[in-house]
Amino acid sequence: MKNKIAIFGYGNHGKFIAKGLLEDGFDVTIIESEKHFFKDAKNDDFEKVILSDVTKDSELKKINLELFSQLVCVMDDEHLNVFLTLSLRSLFKDSYILSISGSLNVTQKLKMAGANKVIDLYEVSANKIYNILDKPIATRVLEDFVNNKSGIIFKEMIIPKNSFLDGIMAEDIDFSCHGVLLVGMIDKELGNSFTFVTAGISHKLDIGDTIVCLGEKKELEAFEELIKKEGNIDENCYYRGR
């Protein structure tokens, strides 16, 4: 169930997202109401494509959407998208619904309709303009990280049982000798909010905490394996300048 995702709409956004998810090994189901988009999805070799009138609750009920971990509403038609979000919320109270919005008013409507997360098409881009104006190089480098163009990516990992990281203060350690940088973490003890390592708050790492690292994919994978191990702290590496 964890990786079962339903994508409503195979238009501009649906295509990109569905393809990316498929590549990463997610179980993707596409639901479309337009015939030509339905055909597109079929032609793009998606196995689970459903043609359905999403405005009808009876049709939605047939799909067993409660089995999916996330419902992603990315229909090209904004009005339909809001309506769909509302229908899904009323039918499936506990589902995680993610919607895309093309304008400020729609963002508000989607939130009222019960979407768990709304991504505004223009919000990040608008911010990017400020970033370009202020710090062009940092913006480009970051963009490459996020879009995986430079080979350096963000990755989140959960601290497993028996890991040597358990019980260590986050500010005392330095992962850079392993080729990765610790960006931040989610501490279970402090609620599920994300904390940046630069926030200046002392953090004890515990089993089950999620850490977000930045680095080359290979190094990140190696590091993920490494933290599974028990062991001692490498004196040369872990304590920076102490």
Place this chain on the structure above:
Amino acid sequence: MKELLLSLALFLHRSARYKATKTFIKTLLFDTNNPYKRYFDLTIIFLVVSSVIILIYEVKNPVPLWLDNYDIYVVSFIFAVEYLLRLWVHNDISKMLIKEYNDAKFLGSEFCFYAVLKEGLLAKLKYMLTPSAIVDLLAILPAYRPLRILRVFILFRVFKLLRYTKSINQFVDVLVNKKFELLTLLLLLLFIVLTSGIAIYILEAGINKNIDTLFDGIYWAIVTISTVGYGDISPVTSVGRAISILIIVSGIAMISFTTSVIVSAFSERLSELKEDRIIEQMNKSKSFMIICGYGQMTKMFFRQKRKNIEHYIIMDTDASRVKSAKKDGYIAIQENASSHKTLSRFDAKYCDITMLCLTSSDVENIYITLNAKSISRNIKVIARVNDPETIDKFKYAGANELLLPSLVANTMIYTAITQPTMYKAIHAILTGKSIANIDEIHVHTSHTMLGKEVKELAFTSNKLLFLGIERNGKFIFNPSQDMRIEAFDVLLIMGRKISLDYFKLQHEGDIQVEK
């Protein structure tokens, strides 16, 4: 004589100093970008104001001799010099002569020296007859003492100030546009005034003790038609009164007609005048942003309020969008940014211009990019790309930075699905939340960081995360601790804004770093 003048022209033409001086004077008189023009203008304004004050003062009080001399000689002398300079830089006779001479030599035809000289002098004479030149000349006249009446001409010095008021020029511009209507009205007025003036003279001269000459008649006609009606002269015969009635009625009609012509001329050009003002202000600010299109993207941009954008102008071709932008409190004009004429009104030579092409059409955005780049390569263009397939075209067109809202949004959705934790982090970084601020430090040649090893910079103890160095266009991620900082490196550092500011301050050399 001819040879002498020609060789003089040649000498002047070849003299770099002469040319430089002439260019300088020209920019001093006309070009607002000349830094000294301001002082020059202020001087002239001071002279005008002071001489008018003296004129008013001396009506009832004796003026000390030195002040009188200042007024007569200093002010007039400076005005005379200014007048001559304006006349001098108006055109370039020596250049015309040399050109004609070279052309004649090349074609083997006869060199018409005097024809060219005449042409040049005529151009100067034509300049002398322009209203502003006449005002300048009249402003010098009061220096002639024997004729005290010329003192009144000091008032013409006030007219010199008109040169500095743009609104008057615009007013004149508007009137010139309605030249035909106004001239017709003037002729009609002249006709009515003359006929009724003559009529009253013929009918009442001798009968009416106040009407003695034709001038009295015309004076009465003007006073009556303008509805001023002093009443010092009034008709006494019935026919004279009948003429009065006619002249009063037509006077009212004419005044209202003239007013309506001028008002309509202004309302026609009001938006244009406002635009001119806005653009002029932009050019004065030296660094500004032109935002094309007022759609979702632009609205979002302003809503972010990341920092105060002082100088900007929104352009949209759609009247309703311009209206809504104005309603939202932004500076907007209805203009087509893809037109060469529109963009060339901005001073790309002296100003630092950033263009944001944010319309929803790729064709439009590319066209605007090309248009901006064809005006000046210095204009920085940030363009929105809707269809990723057009990216190459934008690059060819010369856009400096590209924005792909749909791609960015798709990446965000994708991240939100696959790695929900990271989504928050990336979102915070991309939207520049203060806690996750990523900043760049440009290492200049005299920077205190120069030659230091990475470990010496103590990023961790400053609560900063050192991401890497951009060196020669390449990004070095997580460099080793003993790598040395070189000149022109760009350091990318993440941290809270206060940590970053403090770190920057330390390394500017203002604060000693504690070891």
